[in-house]
Amino acid sequence: MPSIQVTDLKPGVKIAAPVHTPLGSTLFHKGKVVLPRDLDILRAFLIQSIEVEAVDTKNSSGLKEASKNTNQPQAGTHELEKQQVMExxxxxxxxxxxxxxxxxxxxxxxxxxxxxxxxxxxxxxxxxxxxxxxxxxxxxxxxxxxxxxxxxxxxxxxxxxxxxxxxxxxxxxxxxxxxxxxxxxxxxxxxxxxxxxxxxxxxxxxxxxxxxxxxxxxxxxxxxxxxxxxxxxxxxxxxxxxxxxxxxxxxxxxxxxxxxxxxxxxxxxxxxxxxxxxxxxxxxxxxxxxxxxxxxxxxxxxxxxxxxxxQFHNGARVRLNDERIGEIIFSERDHPTRPLISVQGQIINLILERSIYIKEIL
Missing domain, CATH: 1.10.3210.10 (Hypothetical protein af1432)
Incomplete structure (x- = not known):
């Protein structure tokens, strides 16, 4: 299991051992395929290196598959389905x-x-x-x-x-x-x-x-x-x-x-x-x-x-008090009300940005 510097990390590789935050919370689990936004998360937590699985050159579809799984249905369809389930x-x-x-x-x-x-x-x-x-x-x-x-x-x-x-x-x-x-x-x-x-x-x-x-x-x-x-x-x-x-x-x-x-x-x-x-x-x-x-x-x-x-809200879309829309990508166990938010590719750490908070969950 090679260890690789985060600065050299490329999307598509698979994590071979759990990645922990400095306070001990699990940031990423073993087996996760690294996506582009995950690189920002690792940098935000000052992670220096992680263990990854050897790259299989015969099967480089990991990133494609991961990206495919993150596709969301159109907003209108999603809302309609949600209403039907909730009825x-x-x-x-x-x-x-x-x-x-x-x-x-x-x-x-x-x-x-x-x-x-x-x-x-x-x-x-x-x-x-x-x-x-x-x-x-x-x-x-x-x-x-x-x-x-x-x-x-x-x-x-x-x-x-x-x-x-x-x-x-x-x-x-x-x-x-x-x-x-x-x-x-x-x-x-x-x-x-x-x-x-x-x-x-x-x-x-x-x-x-x-x-x-x-x-x-x-x-x-x-x-x-x-x-x-x-x-x-x-x-x-x-x-x-x-x-x-x-x-x-x-x-x-x-x-x-x-x-x-x-x-x-x-x-x-x-x-x-x-x-x-x-x-x-x-x-x-x-x-x-x-x-x-x-x-x-x-x-x-x-x-x-x-x-x-x-604990169940990683991936939830939220509106911040400054009206920006983002997505919860990680919550520290010791600071569950102040997660990391991804807003248009920027990672906002609400633990550090005390004047910003989640206004509502969308």
Missing amino acids: PFYTEYERMLTLIKGSFQSILASELPVLDLRVQLEALISQLKHYNILTFSPRNLNEYDYIYHNAILSSLTSYLIAQWTGMAQKDWMQVAFAGLLHDIGNARVDPKVLHSPLPLNAKEIEEIRMHTTYGYQMLRNSAAINEGVRLSALQHHEKVDGTGYPLRLTGDKMHSYSRIVAVADIFHAMTLTKRYRKAQSPYIVLEQLKAESFGKLDPGIVDTFIQKVT
Whole structure:
């Protein structure tokens, strides 16, 4: 297995041993055929040399085949296929939206339809393979329906976090229910305060904060609801350092469901459009969650969440905050929200270019 200097490397050769970044992450796996843009990536990471397989002069089609595999369908065709694949998920999502909206609006006068909610939640979760946390956007998003979309998305994300953190399978659906109903106390909050586009005064802030207590009270009398679901309605704004509300609990006093729902709720609250604020970049929100994990959120849950939602996006097309379009080509394990981006042949390292960030995934 000859070792070759990156300065002498030509496209089309096959890598004979894994190539690692200076921090130990795997940059390229054994067997990868080097493409022209890979040379820029190697240089960006200051890789001096790599091991390659001996060139087979009888078969020089490696680069051709690799290039052929990178061909993408035309944008219009790709979008149409994507919509067709997503249709079953959208259908179940919109049924869930109608049901949870009705439940929030009627709970003050009637009993919560727990069985109907569970059946529809199971139907939605059966399509979960089509749900991408960073890229999914509800159709026909109405800013007044923010609270209902947040409930559904927090539910799905909480379900996945429960899986990723190794929680027992019997708890997955209950955690999803906790995410779905965590904000149900808002049904008792004055709509003028809840949807106010203006800064809230101290009295209005207190009214908003009461939604946690209201939620627990509403769910307390439903025999079909798990206690962890009730406590998530009460505790999802608590912080692990005891600075949250309503009871200023520390992390060890919070229910495990609550710690998961808190992460999902914050993520979707910041990435959904509200009447008074545009949706924020999911990558910027992930960075803010990371900062919050130092004393505010469960750090283990936050780390797992960030690693899981970012590890599948090599090759994804993105729009940067300066409106340039590029493609994610590599993510450092220690900096998953700041990958290397290829923009018209230029490699941008977001770890170094701190003023640039991913605005949205296309």
